Amino acid sequence: MIPKPHGGKLVNRVVTGEKRDRLVLEAEELPVLSISYERAVDVVDIAHGVFSPLEGFMVQSDYLSVLHDMRLSNDLPWTIPVVLDVDPDEISGIKEGDYVALKHGETIVAVVRIDEIYGWDKREYAEHIYKTLDLRHPGVAKTMKRKELLVGGLVDLLNEIEYPVKHRVLWPIETRVLFREKKWERIVAFQTRNVPHLGHEYVQKAALTFADGLLIHPLIGWKKPGDYRDEVIFMAYEALIKHYYPRDTVVLAGLLMNMHYAGPREAVHHAIVRKNFGCTHIIIGRDHAGVGNYYAPYEAWTIFNEFPDLGITPLFIREAFYCKKCGGMVNEKVCPHGEEHRIRISGTAIRDMLRRGKTPPEYVMRPEVARAVIEAGNPFIE
């Protein structure tokens, strides 16, 4: 059965029709807060129900509860704060109860009703969310650059923002209708930001063995230099699905959402979001959403012990490698052979080969996938 959205109701704060026409006119007269692309992405995610049950940016009680207890103030699991930061100067003269327009570039994206203005301790945030104050952690570095105050309040989306592969992004209400049309009841989500190698395929097919369908759900949005371009990830997966997956078992759709590199907390966040998309299960990697050595091995798995009431089941499938003795992709649970027989797949090595236009060995990457990536021209963000 397709699970209920987190908190019971799928949020929809996208304003349409006459109400939108009226709000667009009113917004032109409102005080304006300029927001970054990342905050605009948060606004769009809130409005389309990706972050259900959140209907806006968090007020202080929810923020502190999430920070300290990994739950909203109503006790619902939630691990990553969704907050709007502002400068004191920007917000001077604005009081609780006022409405403001959120502008990204030249576009008024949304209107927010200011429910609360409050301070935050960015170091406390980093320590709880990222478990480090090290500025080399990309999440910590971003946090420290954020503004000094937070505002909480309901969001009304007036205009969509621009983002890559827009025609491949589906929102929760759309995947829910899609899964129902397909008559899928057990749906496994797979989070990715990479082109697929055989290790990914192994993990996905292990999960698909007991499920009705697989949602391959690449994160779309900001990427760092050297990452695969969004378009290339889609081309690579399309090649894989066409040649190696049974018909009608996979949905490939993009998810416009910010990446935090918050490791275990973000693993739970990814699970909650995929529940909103209608998934019953999610594959969680050993170092899911990790970066560097900030999180202990398997921490992204053990954190789920604290959330028996999550409403989506994490699947802890071990990392796959090629075993020369077994003659195929296996994992530690099913392969009895020693390390000398095992070939571990290195994402860095694959990138280097593809960058030079070379096809990785077939036990690492399907030739059709490699061809799609190489033929894309420059597959990486400059």
Add this chain to the structure above:
Amino acid sequence: MASEDKVRVEVLLPKELYEKAVERGREAGFNSFNEFLTFLLEQIVEEEETEASLSPEDEERIKERLRSLGYID
């Protein structure tokens, strides 16, 4: 949830099933049998509100987009 939004009901359960359920709920980290039972009922009994609240026009608009993108025939 406020206490006025709750109802007290009496349910007759097989003793063995009840004891197993209490134990299962405790192992899963729930603070009480009441909390465990509420969670199970939410997952199993409640109807999917979202799709039910979609108007036929909205549903058709979504299906049209899914068709145009090749997700459904």
